[in-house]
Amino acid sequence: MTGTGRLEIVERLTNECIDLCRTVLRSRKYLDPLLEPAFREARVKRAVDEQKTAIAEMESAVSRILTAAEDIAELDLAAADAAERIAASYDKIVEACCFQDITGQRLSGVVETLGRVGEALDSVAEGRPLAEIAEEKESLLNGPALPGRGLEQDLVDRLLADGNG
Amino acid sequence: MAVDMKMPILIVDDYKTMLRIVRNLLTKLGFSDIDEATDGTSALEKLHARRYGLVISDWNMQPMTGYELLQKVRADDALKAMPFVMVTAESKVENVIAARQAGVNNYIIKPFSAEVLKAKLKTVLGDF
Numbered sequence: 001m002t003g004t005g006r007l008e009i010v011e012r013l014t015n016e017c018i019d020l021c022r023t024v025l026r027s028r029k030y031l032d033p034l035l036e037p038a039f040r041e042a043r044v045k046r047a048v049d050e051q052k053t054a055i056a057e058m059e060s061a062v063s064r065i066l067t068a069a070e071d072i073a074e075l076d077l078a079a080a081d082a083a084e085r086i087a088a089s090y091d092k093i094v095e096a097c098c099f100q101d102i103t104g105q106r107l108s109g110v111v112e113t114l115g116r117v118g119e120a121l122d123s124v125a126e127g128r129p130l131a132e133i134a135e136e137k138e139s140l141l142n143g144p145a146l147p148g149r150g151l152e153q154d155l156v157d158r159l160l161a162d163g164n165g
Numbered sequence: 166m167a168v169d170m171k172m173p174i175l176i177v178d179d180y181k182t183m184l185r186i187v188r189n190l191l192t193k194l195g196f197s198d199i200d201e202a203t204d205g206t207s208a209l210e211k212l213h214a215r216r217y218g219l220v221i222s223d224w225n226m227q228p229m230t231g232y233e234l235l236q237k238v239r240a241d242d243a244l245k246a247m248p249f250v251m252v253t254a255e256s257k258v259e260n261v262i263a264a265r266q267a268g269v270n271n272y273i274i275k276p277f278s279a280e281v282l283k284a285k286l287k288t289v290l291g292d293f
Contacts, residue, residue: 104180141255144256
C-alpha cells in the first residue's frame with residue numbers, strides 16, 4: 001500500500017470517528033431533558049417508590065380481603081352474633097377495595113414517567129430533539145402520598161377544627 | 166332534628182370502584198337515594214338539575230376537580246349551603262387548608278374505614 005493510500009484510510013477512519021462522536025453528542029443532547037435532576041430525582045425516583053408502594057398496598061389489600069373471607073367461611077352460622085360478624089367482614093372487604101383507587105393513581109404516575117422515557121428513546125432513534133418536560137400542572141394535585149409523608153386523618157381533623165375555631 | 170335517610174346524596178369520583186365502595190357503605194348506613202357523577206362538570210350539572218342533601222366528592226378528577234367543584238358550589242347562591250365532604254388521597258397540609266378556606270364541611274383521607282365515613286357524616290349531618 002502506498003503512503004497516499006494509508007493516508008486515505010486514516011482520513012476515512014478519522015472522519016468516521018468524528019461522525020460517531022457527533023452522533024453520541026447529539027443523542028446525549030436529545031436526552032438532556034431526561035438527565036435533568038428534576039426528572040431523574042423527582043419523577044424517576046418517585047415512580048420507583050410509587051411502584052413499590054403500589055405492590056405493597058395490593059398485597060395488603062388482598063390479604064385483608066382473604067382474611068375477611070376466611071372469617072366468614074369459618075363462622076358458625078348458628079351463633080347469635082353471626083350476622084354482626086358477617087357485616088363486620090363485609091365492611092373490611094369493601095374498605096380494602098379502596099386500594100384500587102390509590103394504586104391506580106400511583107401507577108398512572110409511573111406510566112406517565114415510563115412514557116416520557118419511551119419518547120426520549122424514540123427521539124434518539126429518529127434523530128430529533130426531545131421536547132422540554134412540562135412543569136407540574138397544578139401544585140394542589142399531588143396524588144396519594146408515599147408512606148409516612150401524608151397527613152393522617154386525626155391531623156386533618158385538627159386542621160379543620162383550627163379553621164372553624 | 167333527625168337526619169332524613171331518604172335525602173338524595175351525590176357521590177363524585179372518577180374511579181368506578183370508589184363510587185361502588187362509597188355507595189355500598191352509604192347504603193349500609195341506611196341512605197337509600199344515592200346518585201353518582203364521574204367528574205366535577207357532570208356533578209355540577211346534576212346539582213343544578215336536582216336538590217341534593219349532601220355531596221361527597223373526590224379531589225383529583227378531570228376536567229373539573231373536586232376542589233373546583235367545591236368553589237363553584239360555594240359561589241352559587243342556590244347551592245352554597247350544600248353540605249360538601251371531600252374524600253381524597255390528597256393528604257398534604259396545603260390541600261386541607263385550601264379545602265377548608267373554600268368551605269368544605271369535612272375532609273376524609275383515602276383509604277378510609279366505614280367507621281370514619283360514618284363519624285364524619287354524623288359531624289356534618291347530625292346523628293343518625
